[in-house]
Amino acid sequence: MPLPVLDKAYTFNVNNVVPLDGGFTPSNDGEQPTNDRKELLLQVKDALVATAFWSVKSSSNGTTPGTGSGDNWSTIADVLWAINTGTPNFAWTVLQNTTIDLEVLIICRTNSNDEGGHPRVYISRPTLSGGAGFTGGAANARPTAPDESWLVENEQWGWGTNDNSGKAWVFSTMVSTDGEVTRVAWFNANEIRGFWMFERLKNPVSGMSSPEIICKMMAVDQSTGGAGGAEATYAGLHDIDTRVFSPQYNGTSPVQQNPQATSKPPGIYMTSEGFNGQPCGQNFVSANQVDNDYGFFPVGVASLFPGFAGRHAEFFDMWWGIDGNATGDTYPVAGTNLFIQVNDLILPWNGTVPVVA
Amino acid sequence: MALPVLVKTWQTNLNNRVFADSAGRTDNEDFGNDQRNLFYGIKEAMKNFASNPWTVEGSSDFVTSNMSGTDLITDPITDLRCSQIGFAQDHSWLVMKQANVGGSGLSVLFNHEGANNGDGAVFDVFISEVGFGAANGGTDGSITVPPTATDQVQINSGNTFGIEGCWGGGDSGVLARSFVFNVWQSTDGQCTRVLVLYNNSPIGFWFFDTVQNPVTGWGEKFVCGVLQNGNVNNARTPDYDVLNTGTARMRSIRTGIGDVRLFMSGEGFGSVSELIGQQGDLQDGVNQLNQEFHLSPINVASMATGFIGRHGQMFDLWWGPELRPNGTAYPRGASPLQFVQFGDIVFPWDGVTTPLVL
Numbered sequence: 001m002p003l004p005v006l007d008k009a010y011t012f013n014v015n016n017v018v019p020l021d022g023g024f025t026p027s028n029d030g031e032q033p034t035n036d037r038k039e040l041l042l043q044v045k046d047a048l049v050a051t052a053f054w055s056v057k058s059s060s061n062g063t064t065p066g067t068g069s070g071d072n073w074s075t076i077a078d079v080l081w082a083i084n085t086g087t088p089n090f091a092w093t094v095l096q097n098t099t100i101d102l103e104v105l106i107i108c109r110t111n112s113n114d115e116g117g118h119p120r121v122y123i124s125r126p127t128l129s130g131g132a133g134f135t136g137g138a139a140n141a142r143p144t145a146p147d148e149s150w151l152v153e154n155e156q157w158g159w160g161t162n163d164n165s166g167k168a169w170v171f172s173t174m175v176s177t178d179g180e181v182t183r184v185a186w187f188n189a190n191e192i193r194g195f196w197m198f199e200r201l202k203n204p205v206s207g208m209s210s211p212e213i214i215c216k217m218m219a220v221d222q223s224t225g226g227a228g229g230a231e232a233t234y235a236g237l238h239d240i241d242t243r244v245f246s247p248q249y250n251g252t253s254p255v256q257q258n259p260q261a262t263s264k265p266p267g268i269y270m271t272s273e274g275f276n277g278q279p280c281g282q283n284f285v286s287a288n289q290v291d292n293d294y295g296f297f298p299v300g301v302a303s304l305f306p307g308f309a310g311r312h313a314e315f316f317d318m319w320w321g322i323d324g325n326a327t328g329d330t331y332p333v334a335g336t337n338l339f340i341q342v343n344d345l346i347l348p349w350n351g352t353v354p355v356v357a
Numbered sequence: 358m359a360l361p362v363l364v365k366t367w368q369t370n371l372n373n374r375v376f377a378d379s380a381g382r383t384d385n386e387d388f389g390n391d392q393r394n395l396f397y398g399i400k401e402a403m404k405n406f407a408s409n410p411w412t413v414e415g416s417s418d419f420v421t422s423n424m425s426g427t428d429l430i431t432d433p434i435t436d437l438r439c440s441q442i443g444f445a446q447d448h449s450w451l452v453m454k455q456a457n458v459g460g461s462g463l464s465v466l467f468n469h470e471g472a473n474n475g476d477g478a479v480f481d482v483f484i485s486e487v488g489f490g491a492a493n494g495g496t497d498g499s500i501t502v503p504p505t506a507t508d509q510v511q512i513n514s515g516n517t518f519g520i521e522g523c524w525g526g527g528d529s530g531v532l533a534r535s536f537v538f539n540v541w542q543s544t545d546g547q548c549t550r551v552l553v554l555y556n557n558s559p560i561g562f563w564f565f566d567t568v569q570n571p572v573t574g575w576g577e578k579f580v581c582g583v584l585q586n587g588n589v590n591n592a593r594t595p596d597y598d599v600l601n602t603g604t605a606r607m608r609s610i611r612t613g614i615g616d617v618r619l620f621m622s623g624e625g626f627g628s629v630s631e632l633i634g635q636q637g638d639l640q641d642g643v644n645q646l647n648q649e650f651h652l653s654p655i656n657v658a659s660m661a662t663g664f665i666g667r668h669g670q671m672f673d674l675w676w677g678p679e680l681r682p683n684g685t686a687y688p689r690g691a692s693p694l695q696f697v698q699f700g701d702i703v704f705p706w707d708g709v710t711t712p713l714v715l
Contacts (some may be wrong), residue, residue: 205644205646205647205649206646206647207644207646207647207648208646208647238626238627238630239626239627239628239630240627240628269626269627270626271624271625271626271633272624272625272626272630273622273623273624273625273656273667274622274623274624274625274630274632275601275602275620275621275622275623275658276601276602276603276605276620276660277602277629277630277631278630279625279630280622280658280667282630283658283660284665284666284667286665287666288572288665288666288667288668289663289664289665289666290572290573290574290575290664290666290668291572291573291574291575291666292574293572293573295666295667297667300624302626302633302636304636304637304638304639306638306645307645308645308646309637309638309639309642309644309645310639310643310644310645310646310647310651311624311633311639311644311651311653312644312646
């Protein structure tokens with residue numbers, strides 16, 4: 001099949017290496033991730049705010065609550081984790097992208113003794129909801145937003161749930177030049193370990209509000225020690241309705257907002273062309289035997305959530321691939337590096353040799 | 358979704374009725390008159406479209422035969438006879454050609470030989486790209502033996518009953534049946550579809566289609582099927598379960614391989630990747646955001662060895678909501694009848710005719 005033509009142009013920041021550092025700052029108290037995991041989060045934040053579309057609205061390093069004063073995360077010492085009970089001091093940050101009317105609150109609080117594996121993430125869409133987004137917050141309290149909804153909470157997510165061993169990481173980010181699409185992926189040992197996406201949807205059906213966005217933040221439970229988990233896979237995004245997509249999805253109508261009012265956003269599936277009970281990319285284990293090309297199968301958006309049931313839109317510049325192909329494979333042929341396989345998804349790439357180990 | 362925009366212009370021959378008439382059987386393998394009238398009516402419709410119609414390459418009326426282009430089947434009652442396969446009995450057959458299907462045209466042989474005690478329920482269908490008859494390297498046949506082609510592929514299961522075998526609602530029993538049939542052909546001749554209804558259910562679905570946007574290297578670029586089902590199962594032939602899952606029933610010819618089977622793929626999700634029209638409220642309901650039924654494009658894909666891959670898209674054909682009744686017209690509201698659903702598939706329609714689904 002012809003190579004896809006990109007809908008958007010992108011600013012890439014790829015192959016960023018975070019060296020292994022199995023130490024703990026301030027100490028191994030059961031809640032702190034290893035230093036390399038803190039460095040990874042810090043650098044991902046820095047990579048996003050280096051673009052024209054992301055900024056830190058407010059943050060706290062556990063000592064200085066930076067409400068209204070921007071970014072207080074400079075070093076890993078500022079990324080202070082704490083247990084998710086009581087009122088200890090902890091770090092948090094609010095990342096905002098006004099182009100897609102999105103605020104993302106990352107809270108460094110975790111379950112007891114799980115080595116920093118359970119951060120909380122909430123999202124707000126202030127313009128859509130008519131609110132102010134995340135406000136307030138203190139050294140021992142997170143900000144809140146009137147329309148906030150959880151994106152990640154108490155899930156097997158993070159930099160290594162129940163794993164306190166140091167790891168070397170590589171992460172890459174891509175942000176469309178119009179700010180509407182942001183993706184982050186990080187890797188370890190040739191496997192994807194984390195995948196974020198915050199993006200506006202393509203070709204939404206009439207009846208959706210605007211701007212329509214999808215968000216997803218997921219990372220593997222590193223304690224398995226094996227292959228990557230459900231990030232960016234058919235199993236994680238096509239097969240199940242994970243209910244961790246964006247709040248405020250299509251949220252202007254009071255009727256349509258009702259599902260979010262429960263703080264349970266509508267479940268979304270990422271669709272794929274398929275037959276015989278499987279997506280095409282799972283039926284095929286090799287290149288097309290007629291044209292010798294690997295398939296790029298567009299990713300759609302559908303829901304069965306009451307009031308939202310239907311096929312709603314597509315993703316910009318994202319495709320399902322052959323799930324037998326490896327993370328880091330590039331297309332149209334090896335060495336061209338125009339597209340990269342990230343687990344079961346294919347994303348645009350900038351032509352450099354991808355590093356995933 | 359927005360209403361589909363047709364890629365092709367269509368000639369239609371719609372709402373043709375065939376009345377029940379079980380008379381005329383000379384033995385257990387022969388047609389009843391209703392089955393004769395059904396086959397004849399479809400053949401005539403295919404021959405008589407104004408633009409790029411099918412042509413007859415040869416025929417047998419079980420008295421004489423030819424492969425010189427004469428249609429000997431001029432009377433449905435007296436010129437059609439189905440006999441038992443394997444006994445070289447006198448029987449009718451018909452070779453039709455559509456020069457505009459695929460890369461080099463398609464010939465179809467309807468050979469009226471079928472199962473013992475079939476009561477006209479089964480007959481063989483073969484396809485060829487190079488063509489049937491001695492002029493194309495095959496044989497011309499006779500009133501007892503059908504013509505052959507060097508590349509011929511049998512596209513139904515022949516001497517068995519089932520989704521690819523039964524004809525006209527027969528199922529090894531002498532029954533009188535009334536039918537409705539519809540025939541579509543694109544004005545360029547690239548696509549032909551036949552839909553047969555019995556007892557409010559589509560029991561026959563034929564298609565001989567050029568594929569849209571074929572992958573590079575697929576010079577044949579056609580798919581076809583002669584899917585028919587008897588009353589025993591009463592299954593719908595244009596159906597998710599028939600064409601998207603299970604046994605691949607769509608056929609083509611691939612150079613160097615011969616017979617290849619294909620699926621009609623579509624957009625889906627969930628643990629067993631059911632298509633959108635099979636999911637929850639969407640089986641019989643509208644998209645709850647835009648209040649429209651979802652019509653999903655149909656693509657073609659194969660798992661045949663040497664031919665594995667997703668290869669193209671059907672022209673002007675869509676998966677619809679699984680539980681919508683036969684004859685459902687789209688769009689809702691003003692100007693309906695632009696599209697009509699039979700089984701699980703939505704076809705172009707003429708915009709004015711109310712579909713008959715007796």
